[in-house]
Amino acid sequence: MSVYPPEIVERPKDVAVRSGGIAAFYCRARGEPTPQLSWRKxxxxxxxxxxxxxxxxxPSMSVLRIDSAKAGKDDAKYECVAENGVGDAVVASATLSIYPGT
Known part of the structure; x- marks a missing residue:
């Protein structure tokens, strides 16, 4: 059975939403065994x-959804972390920007 370290194949993208809106980040990884994905802010x-x-x-994917995003609180750098116990964990990051509502 082959074993290989995690690799992020779909990285989260920077997101900009209006204050009070919904933001979502997507992350997909592969590896053997299947990587566990977690999020950091x-x-x-x-x-x-x-x-x-x-x-x-x-399976091999994770979505981080932020409801009613708040300026000054949720605008930050978010990281998707993939780890499977083989080699080092890998990280991909994206930034959430929040602009004032109308």
Whole structure:
């Protein structure tokens, strides 16, 4: 059985949303065994307990959805981290920008 380290094949893209809007980041990885994906905001793990942050895990893919994005609070650098115990974890990052609502 072959074993190979994680590789991020779909990186999250920078997102800009209006204050109060919904932002979503997508990340896809491959490796053997299948990598576990997690999200960090400014270097700290995103808590799945936060009511406005929703992490939607799927096989080898993960979506981070932020409801009612708040300026000054949610505008940050978000990182998708893929790890499977083979080699080092790999990280891809994207930035969320929030502009004032009308």
């Amino acid at each position: 400014n270097g700290r793990k995103v808590s799945p307990q936060s009511p406005r942050y929703l992490v939607i895990p799927q």
